[in-house]
Amino acid sequence: MPTICAVETQTPNAPDLVLDLLQAGDRSLSGRALCRAGALLGHRETTMRVALTRLLAARKIRRESRGSYLLHHPGATLLGELKAWSREASDEVAWQGDWVAVHDAGVPRSDKTSWRRHHLALSLRGFAPLAAGLRIRPCNRAGGLRAERQRLADLGLSKQARVFLLSGLDERDAKVAAGLWPTKALADGYRHLSQALAQHRRLLPRLPEEQALRETLLLGRTAMGRLARDPMLPAEMMAPRQRDKLVMEVRRYDEAGHALWSRWMEGA
Template sequence: MDKICNVPVAVPSAPDLILDLLVADGGTLSAQSLCRAGALMGIGESTLRVGLTRLAAEGKIARGERGSYSLDRRGAALARAVDDWRHKQAQAVAWRGDWLAVHDAGVSRTDKTAWRHHALALSLRGFAALRPGLQIRPDNLAGGLEAERAQLAALGLAPSALVFRLADLDDAAQAAARKLWNVRTLEADYRRLQAGLERSEKRLRTQKLETATRESLLLGRAVIGHLIRDPLLPAELMSPKPRAALLAATRRYQDKALVLWRKWLAQP
């Protein structure tokens, strides 16, 4: 895997690139523009167009007039989660010490695709294993238990998994629960990612447009990938300041990256 400013980055697949650009743009993009973006990432036109067809068939994007495409905001929950990274901090509410829990010991592992979706749902919503088959996270998300059930189901949680509120843990279990997330590593990652963004932001001013455009997409999507998986821990478990600083830096960087992409796509 390559690195940009000490941040590991990966070239997206055609479907991922299409979704990234449509999320970032917020409007519609032509197939021609998306194919040009694919060429910048080393993705052939035929591969890009197959990606467009696949995403449209899955209901993740919508086709408009004259071969234009937009994100179907009624579609996949994962795309909506990516789309909402800017506002993730607003999802947190005061924590009263209880937990949201998922019991999945009885979920079948034989369907590998279904299990992968199940595990991804738990990861995206910040759950960690307290015991085998018991995943928990702080009950500090807006909407509480019912909203979390809906979010997990939309992201692919196995229907047989039980989602409930967990309270009144004994002292030992409560202490173990509070240590499930490596706060030091999270904070170090926030600082490293923020430093990478700030270093790249300075470089973008002097790079060729094509180089700057490509770097801004690869680095931006890598950092946003971290943000959408952020467990959004309450202040009692982790200071919100490093996350808030990274979020602010990412907003600034993405605003500049979007200007670069639109300028590059506007070229003849």
């Protein structure tokens, strides 16, 4: 795992890299440009070509013209999920003490792919386990229960799961529920990541071009992944200051990285 400004990052596999680049660019990209970008991350051209073929077969991308590709479903990526998260963060509603709950004790574990998608949906929406087979999160997102149920379904929640509103917890259970999220660790992590992004953004003009390209993608992807999985807890449970600072720093860093990658891609 490459470490950048004291932050551990993870190199995306070839399919994820293709999806992220197409989402970030908001336009079609040539296979040549995508292969060139893959080389920066250590992926061979054959690996990138195989990824393109498989993504086409899975209908995750489509051809715009000969040798150029577009996302088939914009938003169905890490960056797309972050954009959806950003819209919801601005529409966060006051928390009334109720919880969105998911009961999934009856969800079959035999289909491992479906089970992973089910758990990823819960993770991306900030759910935490209150009891065996029962996960909850505060009901403080715009649209309430109905919107949450739809977002979970869109992300791959099992149809066997039950999504409902939970209220009226006694004092003991309410205290347990409020303590399910490691709020101090989250705040400390966001503070550390904000500082790393600011530090690296200042370093960019002095870095060799290929190093700057590679590191902005890796560090930016790490920051976006953290935000996409932020539970968006209400102020009653976690002060939003560090999260808001990270959001602001991610936007600044994304602008710098986007400009860098756009110039480089134009030469591909």
